[in-house]
Amino acid sequence: MSLNAYITEDEIEGSEDGPLAGKTVAVKDNISTAGVRTTCGSKMLEEYVPPYDATVVERLKEAGATIPGKTNMDEFGMGTTTETSYFGATKNPVDEDYVPGGSSGGSAAAVAAGDADLALGTDTGGSIRCPAAFCGVVGIKPTYGLVSRYGLVAYANSLEQIGPIAPTVEDAAALLDVVAGPDENDGTTREEGADTDFANAADGDVDGLTIGVPTELVEGAEDAVVETFDATIDDLREQGATIEEVSLPSAEYAVAAYYVIAMSEASSNLARFDGVRYGNSGGYEGNWNESFSDARSEGFGDEVKRRILLGTYALSAGYHDKYYKQAQEARAWVKQDFDEAFEDVDVLASPTMPILPPELGESLDDPLKMYLADANTTPVNLANLPAISVPAGEADGLPIGLQLVGPAFGEETIINAAAAVEN
Amino acid sequence: MSDSVDADEVEHVADLARVDLDNEERARFADQFGDILEHFEALEEVPEVEAEPDLVNVMRSDEVEQSLSQEEALRNADDSEDGRFKGPKVS
Numbered sequence: 001m002s003l004n005a006y007i008t009e010d011e012i013e014g015s016e017d018g019p020l021a022g023k024t025v026a027v028k029d030n031i032s033t034a035g036v037r038t039t040c041g042s043k044m045l046e047e048y049v050p051p052y053d054a055t056v057v058e059r060l061k062e063a064g065a066t067i068p069g070k071t072n073m074d075e076f077g078m079g080t081t082t083e084t085s086y087f088g089a090t091k092n093p094v095d096e097d098y099v100p101g102g103s104s105g106g107s108a109a110a111v112a113a114g115d116a117d118l119a120l121g122t123d124t125g126g127s128i129r130c131p132a133a134f135c136g137v138v139g140i141k142p143t144y145g146l147v148s149r150y151g152l153v154a155y156a157n158s159l160e161q162i163g164p165i166a167p168t169v170e171d172a173a174a175l176l177d178v179v180a181g182p183d184e185n186d187g188t189t190r191e192e193g194a195d196t197d198f199a200n201a202a203d204g205d206v207d208g209l210t211i212g213v214p215t216e217l218v219e220g221a222e223d224a225v226v227e228t229f230d231a232t233i234d235d236l237r238e239q240g241a242t243i244e245e246v247s248l249p250s251a252e253y254a255v256a257a258y259y260v261i262a263m264s265e266a267s268s269n270l271a272r273f274d275g276v277r278y279g280n281s282g283g284y285e286g287n288w289n290e291s292f293s294d295a296r297s298e299g300f301g302d303e304v305k306r307r308i309l310l311g312t313y314a315l316s317a318g319y320h321d322k323y324y325k326q327a328q329e330a331r332a333w334v335k336q337d338f339d340e341a342f343e344d345v346d347v348l349a350s351p352t353m354p355i356l357p358p359e360l361g362e363s364l365d366d367p368l369k370m371y372l373a374d375a376n377t378t379p380v381n382l383a384n385l386p387a388i389s390v391p392a393g394e395a396d397g398l399p400i401g402l403q404l405v406g407p408a409f410g411e412e413t414i415i416n417a418a419a420a421v422e423n
Numbered sequence: 424m425s426d427s428v429d430a431d432e433v434e435h436v437a438d439l440a441r442v443d444l445d446n447e448e449r450a451r452f453a454d455q456f457g458d459i460l461e462h463f464e465a466l467e468e469v470p471e472v473e474a475e476p477d478l479v480n481v482m483r484s485d486e487v488e489q490s491l492s493q494e495e496a497l498r499n500a501d502d503s504e505d506g507r508f509k510g511p512k513v514s
Contacts, residue, residue, distance in 0.1 A: 051495040187481035256463045267440060274441075276510040278499035284511065289441060291511040297443035305442055306452065309433065310459060312440040326466035332474040368458045 003091045003100075005109040009069035010036045012057075018064030020178060025060050026116035028107050029070040030077055031162065032151035033057055040153050041073040041085035041103075044279045044299030054151020055186065056120060056162050056179040063178045068116055071106030075301045076270065077124055077155045079103050080370050081363050082131070084303040089360055094136055094399055098357040101134030103127040107165050108135040117166075118175050122152060124160040125258050126352075126377025129389035132165055133352035133401025136391045138172045138418065139165045141377075143409050144384035145190040147176075148183035156265035159258070159381040169390060169418045173198035176411065192409040201412035204419035207240030211404075211417065212345030216251040217376045221354035224395035229351045232392040232402050232421055236349075239420055246341045246348065250333040251379050257330035258378035259371055260314050260323045266304075267311030273299065306367060335383045342407045347417050350376050352389040352401035376403060386411045390418040428456040 007029045014020070027033065030040045032050035034057075039045045053061070060067060074084040082105025083089040090105045092098040093113035100109040104121025108131030111119045121128040123141035132139025140163045147162045154160075164175035180193040213233065218226060237243050274292045275281030280299035284291035300308070314323035341348060355373055363370050380387045385405055392402035402421055406414040430449040433456065437444045444452070493506050502509040 048499055051491050051498060184483060187483075250469075253466060253469055256466050257469075259459075260463055260466065271441075274510070275501060276508050281501035283501070286511070288511040288513050290443075293438075293441045293443040296441055300442065302448075305444070305448070306455065308440050308442060309436045309452065310456065313428075313436045313456070313460075314463075316436065316439065323463055323466065326469050327463075329472055330466055330469045332472040333469060336472055336474060367455055368462055371459070371462075 003093055003096070003109050003113055004088050005072055005090050005106040005113065005115060006069040007039055007041065007072050007087050007106070008037055011069070012036060012061070012067035014061040014063065014065045016064065018062060019174065020060065021064030023065050023117045024068045025065040025175065026069060026071045026107055026110045026119040027057060027067050028073055028104050028119070028121050030073060030122060030153045031057060031120060032153070033067065033070065036070065038070065038153065039087070041075045041087060042299065042301070042304070043086045044273050046086070046280065048278050050151070052151065055148035055183045057151065059179050071104070071110055071119060073106055074103035075304050076153070076266070077103040077122060077127055078266070078303045078307050080126070080130055080373050081358065082106065083360070083364055084301055086301055091360065092135060092357055095397060097359055098398065099134065099360055099363070101131035101353070101357060104165065105131045108132050108137055108139065111135070111137050111165050111167060118171060119165040120162055120179070121165050122160055122162050123381065124156050124262060125381050126374045128163045128165060129352050129377050129387060129401065129403060132389040134357040134399060136399030137165055137167055138169050138388065138390050139163065140172050140176055140388045140411070141380060141386065142176060142180065142411065143386040145188050146180050146193040146386070146409065146411070148186040148189050150183055150185035154269040156262040157269065158265060159262060169388070169415055169422055170199055170202040173202050173415045196411070198411055198415050201415045202419040203416050204423050206236055206417055206420040209347070209417060210242045210244060210345045211236060212244050212246035212341055212348045214246050214248045214251065214341070214348055214350055216248050217350035220375055221351045222356060224356060225351045225354060225400055228393040228395055228400040229402060233349060236420055239423065244345055246345060248337045248341065248379065250330060250337045253330045254334055254379040254382055255371055255375055257327040257334070258374065258382055260327035261331065263307045263311030264315050264324050265311070267308045267315065270304070270308055275299070303367070331382045334379050338383045338385060347413055348405040350403050352376060352403040356395060356398045356400070380405050384408060386414055388414045388418045390421045392421060428453050428460065
């Protein structure tokens with residue numbers, strides 16, 4: 001049976017030479033590919049064919065990569081399981097009764113199953129790290145501004161980054177080297193991304209490295225996850241790392257802050273889908289407000305509607321200060337907490353996900369429960385920091401990921417430490 | 424002090440967001456929004472933080488560059504007329 005990892009399997013050839021020559025790199029279907037439809041996992045964009053390539057796609061082609069297709073995802077990146085896709089759920093190749101995580105579930109499943117050598121995903125609140133953890137592969141969420149978002153269909157611009165998913169830390173780092181770097185088409189990109197050599201940082205030498213473990217990000221996790229996490233931390237200690245407990249008191253507010261900000265940005269970003277310039281129009285007649293409402297209702301699935309409505313609510317008169325303004329305060333607090341932690345430690349370690357992969361069909365009825373599964377990943381996006389998820393072991397035959405978070409533009413440090421987890 | 428939401432409030436927000444909902448969706452969303460907003464209310468406990476945002480304006484020179492052709496720009500539109508997008512009636 002197919003995993004349903006791809007929405008579109010149209011091969012895009014890259015140039016003949018380059019660091020990725022001979023490699024296949026699957027691309028998440030919210031990243032624009034000229035001439036190849038880009039659906040965002042939504043009926044709204046079922047037939048949308050971008051007239052231009054995203055910057056990262058141009059860079060893949062220049063580096064010699066072949067793109068085997070566009071991968072399945074939660075609709076517009078809104079989900080933690082890839083079950084909100086209009087094109088149906090993706091199965092976890094490790095055990096097909098389970099979800100692959102999300103929202104970049106197709107990308108992680110394709111890499112884990114060997115259907116693609118590498119893949120690109122996007123991470124707004126954990127959408128690269130979660131599926132990497134659930135599928136037993138490596139995923140990197142870069143520092144905000146390291147990778148261009150030009151050509152990425154926006155969900156929550158202030159939080160999201162494109163990043164690599166790969167079987168090993170070194171492969172993920174090498175793919176990040178290809179896509180990182182400033183881009184005049186994305187004013188938020190930074191010079192720090194130019195001429196990186198992350199692949200060479202994957203040494204796994206943690207002798208003398210100080211690893212902080214935020215208690216708040218371990219306490220809430222399932223026992224099986226904590227056991228595997230603790231065993232991996234012990235192993236890093238044996239390899240010469242110093243382990244310190246640290247505290248991030250702001251972390252308990254991260255999920256709420258993340259969802260308020262992401263939903264608010266989504267309600268604004270997704271206002272563009274009215275079916276006139278692109279997307280599902282439904283061909284409705286009558287008053288334009290009603291035709292747009294009908295077209296949008298038909299084009300968007302439940303989770304997207306939920307987030308647009310809650311974002312509209314959080315930004316509306318009378319509620320803005322209570323939700324949006326407080327979420328921005330929490331975001332500043334989370335950043336401050338991380339800054340203070342990095343005064344004493346080099347990297348922070350936690351379980352990537354507090355839970356094992358849920359079974360298919362288990363999560364959709366209770367959206368809040370699904371949001372809370374993002375407890376360990378969302379603080380990183382709020383603070384614009386880099387993080388990597390690396391396989392740490394298994395429980396009940398299901399993969400468990402360990403997350404390492406670094407200071408801004410500290411990709412080399414987390415890549416080095418993650419390679420030690422592989423040892 | 425919880426902002427419980429009823430179906431009318433969901434309908435008001437859906438109206439603002441231009442998303443048409445049926446009765447079943449209104450009722451279900453009202454239920455779920457109650458739980459979710461209750462969780463968001465914890466943000467009221469967040470202290471004020473003094474932070475310097477490290478933001479700078481990024482400008483580029485305003486020069487004419489090559490862009491999409493009219494044909495490319497219209498390719499994904501459901502309807503067009505005389506090289507323009509065609510939308511539903513405004514009145």
